[in-house]
Amino acid sequence: MADAEEEAKQSRYERYVEEITEDITNTVQEYGCQPILFVGSGLTKRYMGAPSWEELLSYLADKCSSIDKGLVFYKQLLKDPIQIGEEFARLYQEWAWGTGHNEFPPEMFEEEIGAQSYIKYTIASHLQSLKPDEIKGLSVDHQQEIEALSKIRPHAIITTNYDEMLEMIFPDHQRIIGQQILKGQHFSIGELYKIHGCVSEHDSIVFTKKDYEDFLKRKKFLSAKLLTFFSEHPLIFVGYKAGDPNIRSILSDIDEALPEKGGVIPNVYILQWDSSLNADSWPARDKVIPTDGERSVRVKMIAASDFNWVFDAFAANPILNHVNTRVLRSLVARSYELVRHDIPKMKVEADFKMLTSAVEDSDSFANLFGIANISDYSKAGAQHPYSLTEVSKALGKNTWHFAGHLIDAVTATTGTNIRKSDNRYHRGERVNKTTFHKYSDEAIELLRKVRDREEYKLDLGIMEGAAVKKAPAVKT
Numbered sequence: 001m002a003d004a005e006e007e008a009k010q011s012r013y014e015r016y017v018e019e020i021t022e023d024i025t026n027t028v029q030e031y032g033c034q035p036i037l038f039v040g041s042g043l044t045k046r047y048m049g050a051p052s053w054e055e056l057l058s059y060l061a062d063k064c065s066s067i068d069k070g071l072v073f074y075k076q077l078l079k080d081p082i083q084i085g086e087e088f089a090r091l092y093q094e095w096a097w098g099t100g101h102n103e104f105p106p107e108m109f110e111e112e113i114g115a116q117s118y119i120k121y122t123i124a125s126h127l128q129s130l131k132p133d134e135i136k137g138l139s140v141d142h143q144q145e146i147e148a149l150s151k152i153r154p155h156a157i158i159t160t161n162y163d164e165m166l167e168m169i170f171p172d173h174q175r176i177i178g179q180q181i182l183k184g185q186h187f188s189i190g191e192l193y194k195i196h197g198c199v200s201e202h203d204s205i206v207f208t209k210k211d212y213e214d215f216l217k218r219k220k221f222l223s224a225k226l227l228t229f230f231s232e233h234p235l236i237f238v239g240y241k242a243g244d245p246n247i248r249s250i251l252s253d254i255d256e257a258l259p260e261k262g263g264v265i266p267n268v269y270i271l272q273w274d275s276s277l278n279a280d281s282w283p284a285r286d287k288v289i290p291t292d293g294e295r296s297v298r299v300k301m302i303a304a305s306d307f308n309w310v311f312d313a314f315a316a317n318p319i320l321n322h323v324n325t326r327v328l329r330s331l332v333a334r335s336y337e338l339v340r341h342d343i344p345k346m347k348v349e350a351d352f353k354m355l356t357s358a359v360e361d362s363d364s365f366a367n368l369f370g371i372a373n374i375s376d377y378s379k380a381g382a383q384h385p386y387s388l389t390e391v392s393k394a395l396g397k398n399t400w401h402f403a404g405h406l407i408d409a410v411t412a413t414t415g416t417n418i419r420k421s422d423n424r425y426h427r428g429e430r431v432n433k434t435t436f437h438k439y440s441d442e443a444i445e446l447l448r449k450v451r452d453r454e455e456y457k458l459d460l461g462i463m464e465g466a467a468v469k470k471a472p473a474v475k476t
Contacts, residue, residue: 011279017309020285020302022419024313025436026400027234027267030389034155035234035314040246042273043239044165047138047146050130053081059126060088060119066095085119086209092119116208124202127163135168148311155189155233160196160246162205167192178204179218195222223253230254230268236314238271242287242301251299252291266399268299277305316436384427384438394444395451403439406447414458418443423460 010018028035044050051059054071061071067088074084096104096118104118132138138146150169157166157173167175173192177200196215197204206215229235230250240247247270254265264286274283283303290296304310388400395403411417418425425443428435449456 013277013279013281016282021309021313022404022437023300024234024269024310025316026388026404028314028316029387029436030400031232031234031267033233034153035236036229037152037154037157038235038237038240038247038250039157039159039161039166040237040239040244041161042241044161044163046239046273047142048130048132048163048165049139050127050161050163050165056123056126057081057084057088060092060122063122064088064092064095065099066091080209082209082212085207085211089116089119089208092116092122114203116210117203120202120205120207123162123205123207124199127199131164131168138165138168145307145311148308148315151315152311153315156191156193156229158193158195158229160206161194161239162197162199164199175200177201178206219249223250227253234267234269234314236269236271238307240270242270242272242289248289248291251289251297252295255291255295255297264298264300266300269302270299271302271304271307271310273305273307274303275305277303383424384440384443386439386441386444388437388439391439391444391447395447403447406450409450410446410458416458416460418458418460421460425460 041050041052045052058071061067061074067074071084074087078084078087092100093115096108101109104121107113108117108121135146136143146169154170154173157170159166167173170192173190175192175194175198177194177198178196194204196206199205206212237247251265251268254268270287270289277283281303284301286298287301288296288298302310386394388403392398392400392403395406397403407418419428419437422428425440425446427438427440429438430436446456446458
């Protein structure tokens with residue numbers, strides 16, 4: 001009963017963290033590929049002190065003398081922040097051609113310059129002034145979090161942020177700005193999609209009512225590209241509130257593509273910061289998000305005041321842990337076929353001169369492609385080759401939850417959680433700070449007996465004696 005006593009000593013929130021971590025690692029293993037990050041302004045506010053939307057409007061109102069009535073007046077008059085942005089853009093053009101003329105470079109007073117360029121130039125200049133020279137200049141209090149985030153090595157990043165913080169954290173990802181997403185050939189690996197523009201090209205910034213109208217016109221083409229990502233990868237929203245219109249818009253597109261309605265979308269997570277969490281907290285595990293019309297979707301919710309453990313869980317992929325994003329992007333652009341059994345096939349043509357200089361032996365060559373050296377895992381993993389998803393499939397179900405419920409049934413009956421130790425049924429593979437759980441053929445046989453309500457003999461290989469237990473009823 002030692003495991004039951006150990007669990008009793010854990011706080012409620014510690015058990016929550018442990019269960020959410022296992023859910024994340026199982027989902028990453030099930031999809032067999034890196035996650036997609038969808039990043040909002042909350043993350044740049046946390047790490048760089050960047051303003052929220054309302055704080056940005058307040059800064060713009062204070063800077064421009066043509067906005068003489070203050071932000072509250074415009075909130076009362078126009079209500080919608082996008083409408084306020086439209087009005088501010090008009091007033092900034094008026095200011096630029098008057099008392100604010102010296103705030104802008106001479107080339108911005110040519111005929112071809114757009115009327116809304118002045119406010120966008122000001123936004124870009126302000127955000128660039130907040131950017132530190134190097135990543136160590138980001139929030140001192142969150143350096144461990146930032147390092148953990150960088151280790152995720154996401155398949156792709158999508159953001160509505162204008163600033164360049166993500167380029168600092170993920171320097172190997174290729175930036176694609178605004179309408180560039182709809183042009184040219186993109187390789188879907190190691191790309192940073194800045195769908196609302198970037199400070200590096202101030203006219204690309206989506207800020208006014210006209211900008212959003214133009215964005216919505218091309219949104220269907222963008223959604224078609226992004227849905228391919230969402231159907232094949234784990235997805236985590238971070239830096240957004242659950243009701244954010246950007247989240248609702250994307251989830252609406254995902255909902256339309258789902259074959260089954262009503263259940264929790266298994267690969268979509270929303271990470272929410274909550275400073276009120278304590279040892280007794282037990283946050284909700286999912287959340288219903290309204291989308292278009294009367295529809296809604298349920299997604300997985302993660303509540304944390306410290307993001308370290310969440311990022312560590314998404315980063316802990318032993319197969320892809322050493323992938324070189326920049327080189328992989330280059331290889332995908334070529335034409336010879338690399339086949340891996342656990343990720344989608346991709347076309348790659350190697351420039352062997354480049355490969356020869358890039359790698360020194362077969363081990364580093366494998367790591368270049370994100371392929372682990374088999375000898376690293378074969379000894380330790382030969383007896384425990386299966387993920388929980390593969391165990392479930394061996395038992396006739398498609399998702400890891402089924403086998404997880406059967407293991408919970410064993411724990412409830414015997415007082416022993418086979419996942420708490422290395423034994424004949426289970427082995428934990430430690431990657432960074434996260435444990436990946438692997439299972440044996442004996443585990444499959446044990447859980448088959450539990451499923452079929454047969455008697456079983458639980459023998460961990462490290463216990464004195466064994467117990468014969470009757471399995472409880474388990475819904476299949």
